[in-house]
Amino acid sequence: xxxxxxxxxxxxxxxxxxxxxxxxxxxxxxxxxxxxxxxxxxxxxxxxxxxxxxxxxxxxxxxxxxxxxxxxxxxxxxxxxxxxxxxxxxxxxxxxxxxxxxxxxxxxxxxxxxxxxxxxxxxxxxxxxxxxxxxxxxxxxxxxxxxxxxxxxxxxxxxxxxxxxxxxxxxxxxxxxxxxxxxxxxxxxxxxxxxxxxxxxxxxxxxxxxxxxxxxxxxxxxxxxxxxxxxxxxxxxxxxxxxxxxxxxxxxxxxxxxxxxxxxxxxxxxxxxxxxxxxxxxxxxxxxxxxxxxxxxxxxxxxxxxxxxxxxxxxxxxxxxxxxxx
Numbered sequence: 001x002x003x004x005x006x007x008x009x010x011x012x013x014x015x016x017x018x019x020x021x022x023x024x025x026x027x028x029x030x031x032x033x034x035x036x037x038x039x040x041x042x043x044x045x046x047x048x049x050x051x052x053x054x055x056x057x058x059x060x061x062x063x064x065x066x067x068x069x070x071x072x073x074x075x076x077x078x079x080x081x082x083x084x085x086x087x088x089x090x091x092x093x094x095x096x097x098x099x100x101x102x103x104x105x106x107x108x109x110x111x112x113x114x115x116x117x118x119x120x121x122x123x124x125x126x127x128x129x130x131x132x133x134x135x136x137x138x139x140x141x142x143x144x145x146x147x148x149x150x151x152x153x154x155x156x157x158x159x160x161x162x163x164x165x166x167x168x169x170x171x172x173x174x175x176x177x178x179x180x181x182x183x184x185x186x187x188x189x190x191x192x193x194x195x196x197x198x199x200x201x202x203x204x205x206x207x208x209x210x211x212x213x214x215x216x217x218x219x220x221x222x223x224x225x226x227x228x229x230x231x232x233x234x235x236x237x238x239x240x241x242x243x244x245x246x247x248x249x250x251x252x253x254x255x256x257x258x259x260x261x262x263x264x265x266x267x268x269x270x271x272x273x274x275x276x277x278x279x280x281x282x283x284x285x286x287x288x289x290x291x292x293x294x295x296x297x298x299x300x301x302x303x304x305x306x307x308x309x310x311x312x313x314x315x316x317x318x319x320x321x322x323x324x325x326x
Contacts, residue, residue: 031091031267032065038257040096041080043073047209047291051125051255052096054287058278059271076104076165076325078111085113089260091267095119097258097303099167102310106318107165107325116311120263121303123275124256124296126288129229130171130207132242133222138204143226143245146205150181159183160194160203164326168194170314171207171228171251173321178246187326198222209253210235210292228252235292254296254310256303272300 038056042048049069056067072080077100087093097119105115132143140146150157161169164187176183186203188194191212198206199221210233216222217236226242227233228251242249257275259268278284279295288295296306317323 031270032063034092035066035068036063036092036094037068037070038094038096039080039084040069040071041073041077041098041100042071044071047128047211047253048096048098048255050291051288051293054284055125055257055275055278058281058284059274062274062277076108077101078104078108081115081119082111082113084258084260085118087260089120089262089264091259091263091271093260094122094271095258097121097256097307099253099310100165101258102307103165103167103170103314103318104325105311106315107323109324116308118261119258120261120268121300121307122257122259122268123272123300124254124298124303124306125275125279126291126293127229127252127254127296128291128293129210129227129233129252130168131210131213131217131227131233131236131239132175132205132207132225133198133213133217134205134225135198135201135203136221136223137201138223140225141223143240143242146225147179147181147245150179150183154182155184157181157183157205158186158203160186160188160198160206162191162194163187163189165318165323166191167251167253168207168209169323170317172205173323174249174251174317175207175242175246177317177320178249207251211290214292231294233292234289254306256296256306268300 038052040048040052052069056069059067072083081095081101084093084095101115140149159172161172191208194206197203207228213222214235217224224236224239226240227236228242230243230250232241276297279297285295
């Protein structure tokens with residue numbers, strides 16, 4: 001046998017022990033070496049784009065490779081999601097995860113993937129409120145008054161949404177489940193079409209993102225009754241939360257970043273660190289504040305916990321209301 005001096009032998013053993021970890025370290029340091037795609041499951045120009053683009057720019061600058069925003073809408077967000085599920089688990093195809101990913105697990109009877117199993121959580125980004133708004137001519141001025149009026153007039157109040165299974169729809173169904181009121185759901189092809197009929201009085205109530213209702217509220221065309229998050233909206237600081245009257249009620253629109261399962265943990269962790277750095281940047285925080293969105297920094301495990309909780313919550317609502325995807 002070869003004989004080594006003790007010190008040289010110990011260095012050899014230590015070096016050999018580190019070898020299994022060297023490829024992982026090198027992989028994390030080398031990532032990314034080419035452009036990264038961030039898949040959005042919606043059409044261009046919506047809230048998802050407004051959230052994704054500043055973060056994509058931040059990651060491009062921090063990591064030295066383009067983060068390309070790619071819109072892949074269709075099938076209630078499932079086409080874009082499946083494209084990421086089927087992509088190589090190398091960190092070069094990412095998904096902008098949204099509220100709809102959590103609800104789709106129960107909304108669709110047959111999917112070609114299991115979202116919680118097949119998408120690795122990377123980082124949460126933001127959470128934003130809906131506001132419960134009524135037409136200015138509607139008699140109720142508070143949530144308790146609305147509930148009393150609805151119970152006295154069962155089936156006579158129409159509530160609008162941007163479509164069956166949309167977060168705006170599920171927020172209203174959660175309200176129905178919590179209060180026991182009978183509201184008639186009227187789905188539209190998008191929030192803007194629903195807003196047109198709400199302003200015209202054809203429907204009476206809607207759960208709408210604050211940012212898209214704000215101008216109508218300020219003009220006196222809509223009356224805000226409450227916001228749906230657990231805390232008040234900075235844009236509407238004088239408006240209470242639904243939870244002030246219905247303890248435990250919470251509904252929101254949220255976004256984060258996910259990757260195909262089995263994406264190396266070193267890459268996930270590096271992306272998480274850089275994303276959290278972006279969320280603390282004053283310019284990015286200001287852009288999100290314009291959406292009335294609150295940043296949600298945290299670990300991959302924190303984001304995974306949020307996804308699991310939201311999936312379970314909306315599954316109960318979807319089952320209660322008997323909602324089926326159109």
